[in-house]
Amino acid sequence: MKSYKKQKEQEEPPKIVRVRLPRNKEVIGIVEQRVGGNKMFVVCLDGKTRNCRVPGRLRRKLWLRPADVVIIEPWELDSDKRGDVIFKYKPTQISWLKQSFKNEKNSIRQTSKNSEK
Numbered sequence: 001m002k003s004y005k006k007q008k009e010q011e012e013p014p015k016i017v018r019v020r021l022p023r024n025k026e027v028i029g030i031v032e033q034r035v036g037g038n039k040m041f042v043v044c045l046d047g048k049t050r051n052c053r054v055p056g057r058l059r060r061k062l063w064l065r066p067a068d069v070v071i072i073e074p075w076e077l078d079s080d081k082r083g084d085v086i087f088k089y090k091p092t093q094i095s096w097l098k099q100s101f102k103n104e105k106n107s108i109r110q111t112s113k114n115s116e117k
Contacts, residue, residue: 019093022071025079026086028097031068040064042072042083050074052083062088069094 022028029044029052038054052072054062062085064070071087074080089097 019089019096020071020087025074027072027074027083029070029072031064031066031070033066034064040085042070042085044072044083048080050081050083052085054085058085064088069097 027044027046029042029050032041032043032049034040035051038059040052041049042052043049050072052070054064064085069089070085071089072083073086074083
């Protein structure tokens with residue numbers, strides 16, 4: 001009889017098939033503080049802090065806590081201050097994002113150094 005621990009140790013970590021990236025006006029952000037209800041403050045990568053809410057269709061699907069990485073869609077009116085949370089990244093997806101952006105930054109630096117020479 002096999003033990004559960006041995007099976008768990010032998011399992012491979014889940015492979016990422018596809019990671020959702022922001023489209024059009026969407027921005028990646030990090031949940032800073034929950035305000036109450038379905039609202040929270042999110043610090044976005046464009047340098048702005050927005051008061052965001054979870055739309056009704058996603059309210060039961062998305063359970064958010066501080067330090068979660070999410071995709072934000074800014075509102076048409078008051079886009080600098082408010083937005084909707086559309087998607088929450090899983091830990092494996094976050095690590096993939098970090099690696100891909102790190103590689104992008106390095107490749108951009110290398111191309112800019114080559115063009116200066």
